[in-house]
Amino acid sequence: MNESMDASSLPHFDSLIHSSSSSSSISSPSSPHLLQPRFPSSPLNSSTLNPNQPFVIGVSGGTASGKTTVCDMIIQQLHDHRVVLVNQDSFYRGLTPEELEHAHEYNFDHPDAFDTEQLLECMGKLISGQSVQLPIYDFKKHQRSTDSFRQVNASDVIILEGILVFHDQDVRDLMNMKIFVDTDADVRLARRIRRDTVERGRDINSVLEQYAKFVKPAFDDFILPSKKYADVIIPRGGDNHVAVDLIVQHIHTKLGQHDLCKIYPNVYVIQSTFQIRGMHTLIRDQDLSKHDFVFYSDRLIRLVVEHGLGHLPFTEKQVVTPTGSVYTGVDFCKKLCGVSIIRSGESMENALRACCKSIKIGKILIHRDGDNGKQLIYEKLPKDISERHVLLLDPVLATGNSANQAIELLVQKGVPESHIIFLNLISAPEGIHCVCKKFPSLKIVTSEIDHALNEEFRVIPGLGEFGDRYFGTDD
Numbered sequence: 047m048n049e050s051m052d053a054s055s056l057p058h059f060d061s062l063i064h065s066s067s068s069s070s071s072i073s074s075p076s077s078p079h080l081l082q083p084r085f086p087s088s089p090l091n092s093s094t095l096n097p098n099q100p101f102v103i104g105v106s107g108g109t110a111s112g113k114t115t116v117c118d119m120i121i122q123q124l125h126d127h128r129v130v131l132v133n134q135d136s137f138y139r140g141l142t143p144e145e146l147e148h149a150h151e152y153n154f155d156h157p158d159a160f161d162t163e164q165l166l167e168c169m170g171k172l173i174s175g176q177s178v179q180l181p182i183y184d185f186k187k188h189q190r191s192t193d194s195f196r197q198v199n200a201s202d203v204i205i206l207e208g209i210l211v212f213h214d215q216d217v218r219d220l221m222n223m224k225i226f227v228d229t230d231a232d233v234r235l236a237r238r239i240r241r242d243t244v245e246r247g248r249d250i251n252s253v254l255e256q257y258a259k260f261v262k263p264a265f266d267d268f269i270l271p272s273k274k275y276a277d278v279i280i281p282r283g284g285d286n287h288v289a290v291d292l293i294v295q296h297i298h299t300k301l302g303q304h305d306l307c308k309i310y311p312n313v314y315v316i317q318s319t320f321q322i323r324g325m326h327t328l329i330r331d332q333d334l335s336k337h338d339f340v341f342y343s344d345r346l347i348r349l350v351v352e353h354g355l356g357h358l359p360f361t362e363k364q365v366v367t368p369t370g371s372v373y374t375g376v377d378f379c380k381k382l383c384g385v386s387i388i389r390s391g392e393s394m395e396n397a398l399r400a401c402c403k404s405i406k407i408g409k410i411l412i413h414r415d416g417d418n419g420k421q422l423i424y425e426k427l428p429k430d431i432s433e434r435h436v437l438l439l440d441p442v443l444a445t446g447n448s449a450n451q452a453i454e455l456l457v458q459k460g461v462p463e464s465h466i467i468f469l470n471l472i473s474a475p476e477g478i479h480c481v482c483k484k485f486p487s488l489k490i491v492t493s494e495i496d497h498a499l500n501e502e503f504r505v506i507p508g509l510g511e512f513g514d515r516y517f518g519t520d521d
């Protein structure tokens with residue numbers, strides 16, 4: 047699980063640390079515990095998912111690139127959320143008396159300078175909603191405070207910032223979003239000289255010597271190679287207001303989303319409006335007439351289908367308008383088809399036909415009461431289905447067992463997983479986990495994610511048997 051140390055990094059590890067490594071608190075890169083997964087309940091590990099997990103952002107970059115500045119800007123703009131900042135610096139190991147005597151020979155830029163085990167433990171607690179006391183590190187004394195801590199409480203957003211927060215895979219796996227602050231080396235060195243002489247009690251010669259001996263080589267060996275893990279790279283750090291605004295917008299969107307959308311990037315819940323909530327309120331009402339149930343279900347289905355079509359690939363197309371001007375637009379994806387899971391899925395066919403003229407629609411029947419609870423009974427699919435994008439139709443996703451059976455069939459027929467868009471009106475979290483774990487590249491588009499399944503595997507609050515209510519066979 048963990049990054050092993052690059053052989054190329056070893057020469058930069060100072061002789062003092064080599065010679066005293068057995069007595070120093072710095073662990074050997076080959077310590078057996080480092081080979082074990084140390085924090086199994088990462089937010090992306092859905093089997094141990096806590097539905098109220100905070101959004102975790104990692105911010106890395108070279109020294110003095112502006113990481114702390116960017117984090118402060120993000121925190122300021124997220125003022126309507128509870129946000130905490132965790133600095134990797136807090137987890138610097140304090141130097142032993144022997145190391146302190148030769149502090150200028152110590153490599154503070156090597157991954158082993160940090161207590162990553164402790165960082166993982168603290169992050170694990172914060173992610174699971176507990177408060178933690180973070181160590182306070184003194185850059186002048188190269189020591190942690192022995193009598194004071196920084197109390198950090200559970201939050202909606204946790205920002206973990208530091209030069210090497212992308213180095214260790216277990217730490218990376220905690221993050222929902224990774225930002226790399228990319229600032230020119232000469233700018234960084236100039237800032238570092240100013241900061242370290244003004245704030246960290248160093249003289250200019252020691253800053254330059256440390257930079258050449260440790261900071262720059264470690265940047266090349268550890269920090270720069272970790273840039274590839276970033277989702278977003280911010281050139282010019284805190285000067286880049288556009289990038290920071292976009293990041294804050296994205297975080298706002300993610301915080302407003304269902305937790306499952308944060309975990310599974312291919313799950314899309316259509317943006318809720320009072321119209322949509324109103325229609326859901328009606329179709330969930332057990333006293334709604336059959337006629338109205340069909341009417342409002344059809345309206346919602348149409349919205350889901352339109353939204354699903356928006357996820358198909360497109361090509362650029364130019365047309366000439368009656369004014370003689372050129373309009374640059376897009377051309378719809380032509381190679382597509384629908385597949386309905388009988389019987390409820392058939393209720394979605396009209397909406398698909400209304401949006402896509404003469405679209406081919408295949409059918410799959412899965413019987414739920416067979417030996418293993420899911421048996422394929424019937425299938426009729428377009429012969430060239432492997433060349434098409436497939437809109438798979440089922441208004442209610444419950445356990446995900448029949449959906450997986452249907453998707454397996456499509457994949458067997460040669461449809462790439464990423465060419466399948468599964469459309470639902472209502473999805474249960476259990477069904478989403480079941481489908482997304484098995485088919486992570488498939489997209490799910492739904493109008494609402496419900497609370498859970500009950501002991502009879504019915505979606506709660508749900509709307510009862512969709513097929514019976516839609517086709518009038520419920521009395």
Ligand SMILES: Nc1ncnc2c1ncn2[C@@H]1O[C@H](COP(=O)(O)OP(=O)(O)O)[C@@H](O)[C@H]1O
Pocket residue numbers: 107108109110111112113114115116237238241282283284285
């Ligand atoms: N855009 C900027 N323009 C000028 N100075 C900056 C800018 N961003 C950061 N600094 C200064 O550079 C130093 C390092 O910035 P900081 O955000 O602490 O970087 P990091 O956390 O990456 O080490 C600080 O003294 C800070 O005030």
Ligand SMILES: Nc1ccn([C@@H]2O[C@H](COP(=O)(O)O)[C@@H](O)[C@H]2O)c(=O)n1
Pocket residue numbers: 108109110113135138154155184185186187188189208209261
């Ligand atoms: N006792 C220490 C500990 C760390 N450093 C340097 O700090 C840098 C990391 O902090 P940034 O805010 O710049 O990201 C790192 O490059 C270490 O060299 C130190 O000088 N003394």
Ligand SMILES: [Mg+2]
Pocket residue numbers: 113114
């Ligand atoms: Mg900093």
